[in-house]
Amino acid sequence: MKKAVCLLSGGIDSTTTAAIAKAEGWEILALTVDYGQRHRREIKAAGRVASALKIAEHIHLELDLRAWGGSALTSENIAVPVGQELGSCPRRIPITYVPARNMILLSLAVSYAEAKQAQRVYFGANSRDYSGYPDCRPEFVQAFTKAATLGTRTGVEGRPIEILAPLQKLTKAEIIRRGIELGVDYSLTWSCYERKEEACGKCDSCRIRLAAFAELGMEDPISYENK
Amino acid sequence: MKKAVCLLSGGIDSTTTAAIAKAEGWEILALTVDYGQRHRREIKAAGRVASALKIAEHIHLELDLRAWGGSALTSENIAVPVGQELGSCPRRIPITYVPARNMILLSLAVSYAEAKQAQRVYFGANSRDYSGYPDCRPEFVQAFTKAATLGTRTGVEGRPIEILAPLQKLTKAEIIRRGIELGVDYSLTWSCYERKEEACGKCDSCRIRLAAFAELGMEDPISYENK
Numbered sequence: 098m099k100k101a102v103c104l105l106s107g108g109i110d111s112t113t114t115a116a117i118a119k120a121e122g123w124e125i126l127a128l129t130v131d132y133g134q135r136h137r138r139e140i141k142a143a144g145r146v147a148s149a150l151k152i153a154e155h156i157h158l159e160l161d162l163r164a165w166g167g168s169a170l171t172s173e174n175i176a177v178p179v180g181q182e183l184g185s186c187p188r189r190i191p192i193t194y195v196p197a198r199n200m201i202l203l204s205l206a207v208s209y210a211e212a213k214q215a216q217r218v219y220f221g222a223n224s225r226d227y228s229g230y231p232d233c234r235p236e237f238v239q240a241f242t243k244a245a246t247l248g249t250r251t252g253v254e255g256r257p258i259e260i261l262a263p264l265q266k267l268t269k270a271e272i273i274r275r276g277i278e279l280g281v282d283y284s285l286t287w288s289c290y291e292r293k294e295e296a297c298g299k300c301d302s303c304r305i306r307l308a309a310f311a312e313l314g315m316e317d318p319i320s321y322e323n324k
Numbered sequence: 325m326k327k328a329v330c331l332l333s334g335g336i337d338s339t340t341t342a343a344i345a346k347a348e349g350w351e352i353l354a355l356t357v358d359y360g361q362r363h364r365r366e367i368k369a370a371g372r373v374a375s376a377l378k379i380a381e382h383i384h385l386e387l388d389l390r391a392w393g394g395s396a397l398t399s400e401n402i403a404v405p406v407g408q409e410l411g412s413c414p415r416r417i418p419i420t421y422v423p424a425r426n427m428i429l430l431s432l433a434v435s436y437a438e439a440k441q442a443q444r445v446y447f448g449a450n451s452r453d454y455s456g457y458p459d460c461r462p463e464f465v466q467a468f469t470k471a472a473t474l475g476t477r478t479g480v481e482g483r484p485i486e487i488l489a490p491l492q493k494l495t496k497a498e499i500i501r502r503g504i505e506l507g508v509d510y511s512l513t514w515s516c517y518e519r520k521e522e523a524c525g526k527c528d529s530c531r532i533r534l535a536a537f538a539e540l541g542m543e544d545p546i547s548y549e550n551k
Contacts, residue, residue, distance in 0.1 A: 160387045167439025190477045196438035200431040200475050208424035212394025232475035240471035247467050248427050248459035250417045 098124045100215035102206045105129050105155070107142030108288045109306060110221030110264055113276040115150055117263050118219045120279050127155040128209055130202055132195070133163035134170045135177065135292050142287035149285055154213075158205065168195040170290060177290045179299040190229050191301065193290060199232035200241060203260065207245045210258045222262040223272065238262050269309035284318035298323040325351045327442035329433045332356050332382070334369030335515045336533060337448030337491055340503040342377055344490050345446040347506050354382040355436055357429055359422070360390035361397050362404065362519050369514035376512055385432065395422040397517060404517045406526040417456050418528065420517060426459035427468060430487065434472045437485045449489040450499065465489050496536035511545035525550040 101123035103115040119125055129143040140157065147155040166172030169192045178192060199222065206218040222233040231237060242260045246252035264272050276283065288306045289296035296303050298321040307324055310317040317324075328350035330342040346352055356370040367384065374382040393399030396419045405419060426449065433445040449460040458464060469487045473479035491499050503510065515533045516523035523530050525548040534551055537544040544551075 156391050158391055164383050164385055165436045165439040194477055197431050197435035197476055200472065201435060204424050204427040204431045208428060209392045211423035212392040231477060231480045237471060237475040240474050244464060244467035244471045248464040249424055250421055250458060253458045
């Protein structure tokens with residue numbers, strides 16, 4: 098059986114991506130990175146999702162990016178913004194951008210894939226209903242794939258690891274619809290940027306999620322403080 | 325003063341690179357990653373080098389790549405090879421290659437640089453007297469730089485972080501000669517792949533180092549079990 102590494106944060110996008118990879122017949126090696134994110138609750142969600150999807154192997158890796166911070170998600174001194182304008186073409190990169198995070202996560206995923214003879218990496222990047230992160234864009238994923246091909250044994254030996262972002266062009270509502278078709282239970286996931294018992298309902302991540310469920314005429318199955 | 329992140333492993337190449345960056349007038353932010361390497365003794369060496377070079381800030385980051393292994397440096401089950409043919413055009417990538425390691429390290433360095441408003445990353449990659457690692461080659465560094473430009477806030481905003489590998493085309497003897505001109509004390513460094521009190525003198529890393537000092541008609545200032 099062919100193996101694929103899936104970056105699994107425990108949010109809607111990575112959960113749906115893992116379900117797609119599984120439906121495409123891949124044995125899944127899931128990688129969840131505790132990078133010191135404020136919303137570490139997503140890591141528990143990743144564990145629940147991995148169990149529900151009966152994932153072959155699930156590695157939790159610790160990597161404390163609070164060492165240098167620089168983001169509302171990795172620094173206690175920077176607040177998570179609320180009530181900013183959302184849209185598919187945001188003008189500014191928000192303060193929840195974690196410097197070079199997806200490059201770090203993809204590098205780790207490629208390393209894991211290479212060590213375990215996996216042929217693919219699945220990654221939940223999405224550039225439509227997103228927050229304006231540069232490292233979710235197709236041109237970044239393409240350039241990263243080229244670097245990974247040149248910088249790895251498998252790449253040099255003519256068996257480059259493929260990096261797939263199957264949600265790249267979908268809206269958040271389309272992502273959820275696809276997940277529901279595949280039997281994903283979104284009550285297991287976590288998207289909120291805050292470290293609370295219930296999702297805040299106010300940060301960009303909550304608002305994008307709530308808007309997508311509303312567009313589908315569905316109730317978001319997780320609980321919110323405010324919505 | 326302009327700031328540069330230097331990847332500092334504690335070996336000859338990264339130490340010389342940091343000395344070059346300092347001589348070029350940059351304030352150095354050093355990054356040493358404990359990735360579970362067999363030769364963790366190099367981390368102590370990195371601390372000594374950082375002190376000797378009076379580096380502004382030095383971060384030690386833990387990231388345990390033994391989680392998936394796949395290299396003689398990150399798996400206890402794979403021995404460090406000895407007595408292989410050395411040369412500037414090795415045919416095979418050795419088992420001491422750590423999957424995607426330099427991509428991971430460079431991604432972390434770019435993240436650190438972006439968070440601290442540093443304009444450069446210095447990296448000790450060298451593609452002449454080396455062991456055949458794909459992620460030391462100029463074509464990899466170039467492709468990685470493009471990905472980093474597309475995937476970061478600074479890149480998108482037109483202030484891409486420069487990635488420099490000033491040793492790229494030097495032989496190991498030329499690197500040491502340059503370091504000595506800059507006052508580097510190589511007795512502080514560590515190159516051996518084994519976890520021993522004295523360097524083994526047999527692994528590729530020891531042999532490349534010993535050959536370079538011999539070429540310069542100098543005594544390597546560290547102690548060896550065998551040489």
